[in-house]
Amino acid sequence: MFDRIPIRIKFTAMTMIILTVCCLGLTVFTNMSAKRMSINIAESTIPAASINQHDNQAVEIPGITMTPSVDAVDNQVRAEQERLLKQYYISSVGYMLVIIIIGGVAAYYFSGKGLTSLKELNKKMKNSSVATLSEELPVPPSNDEIAELTESFNKMKHQLNDSFIFQQQFSANVAHELRTPLTVLNTKLEVFKRKNPEMDETSEVLVTDLTKQVARLIDMGEKLLQLTNDYTSEEYSSIIASDLFESIASDLKDRLMDKEIQLTLPTESHVIEGDLDLLYQAFYNLLENSIKYNKQQGIISIVTTESADETVVNIKDTGCGIPKSQREDVFKTLYRVDEARNRDASVGGSGLGLAIVKKIIDKHQGQIKLLDNIDGTQGITVTVVLPKKKEA
Secondary structure: OHHHOOHHHHHHHHHHHHHHHHHHHHHHHHHHHHHHHHHHHHHHHHHHHHHHHHHHOOEEEOOEEEOOOHHHHHHHHHHHHHHHHHHHHHHHHHHHHHHHHHHHHHHHHHHHHHOHHHHHHHHHHHOOOHHHOOOOOOOOOOOOHHHHHHHHHHHHHHHHHHHHHHHHHHHHHHHHHHHHHHHHHHHHHHHHHHHOOOOOHHHHHHHHHHHHHHHHHHHHHHHHHHHOOOOOOOOEEEEEHHHHHHHHHHHOHHHHHHOOOEEEOOOOOOEEEEEHHHHHHHHHHHHHHHHHOOOOOOEEEEEEEEOOOEEEEEEEEOOOOOOHHHOOHHHOOOOOOOOOOOOOOOOOOOOOHHHHHHHHHHHOOOEEEEEOOOOOOOOOEEEEEEEOOOOO
């Protein structure tokens, strides 16, 4: 629990503890010294006071002359001494508490001042992203630990940037180099099927399976190229959501008909702001997944809602769904939910589609979530939240 406390609070607490121990020790020692001193002073002054009072303060009563007792005077002086000592103890404890409080407030204030550069560094680190890996953080002019930490972070950013560039180049090169031989292989298979229309059953199954696997590899290569794309387009426009999904549904009409899926499109004229080509690709991949992993004669419904700040798109299907424990992982490159989805040629994908979607949505400063169907039916609801561009 102590590890989760902010450094500023830790420093203030430690300072107050040290102040408390020091002030408490100083108060105890000064009180003991004050008591000894008061006793010594009392012992040296009481006899004189007693004699003086005995000589000058006689009490006369008709017929009787009396003088006050020396013991009574001594007790009175000691009582006054105890009262003064008690008052001194209370005052010293009060001053001690005041010093501790003032010290704690001062420690909190000055530690905040001292940690300002660390807070600024933390803020800049949080704002760092893949797009800013090549940008260095300004190193503070002070020759302290904060400056060293900033330099170390800049070195780490350079290393990460080099690794990221290498990964992009490697993926792009592999995908590009594989495209040509796979295309040639696919063409030869098509030619072979045309030249041999009356193949035996075994050969026909083999050629059909090879054709599907080659098509799958070609699709994977195309998606790898898409994934290595930086998506730097800033051509934002206002897109009518219903028109966008009607266009996507038209391109996926054959797949919808093959699985006899009932598709409900949004009818409201809600607006999505962003790059048309990128958003088309993202929602195409999402709708394609909903078809691919849906059941025969399943249902897909797309609902949009709009506010002044954002547009929300919900794509609900009746497919096999995704376990909750893996809903964050499906956006990782090449990750697949093998337990829920069969990796055969007719269904299985490359594990890149959702990674591309996530990258595009992130480029639009949006969010994507995978949720259970609100009505409790089997399947999943993909929720995409896209902010609207604020006018300057």
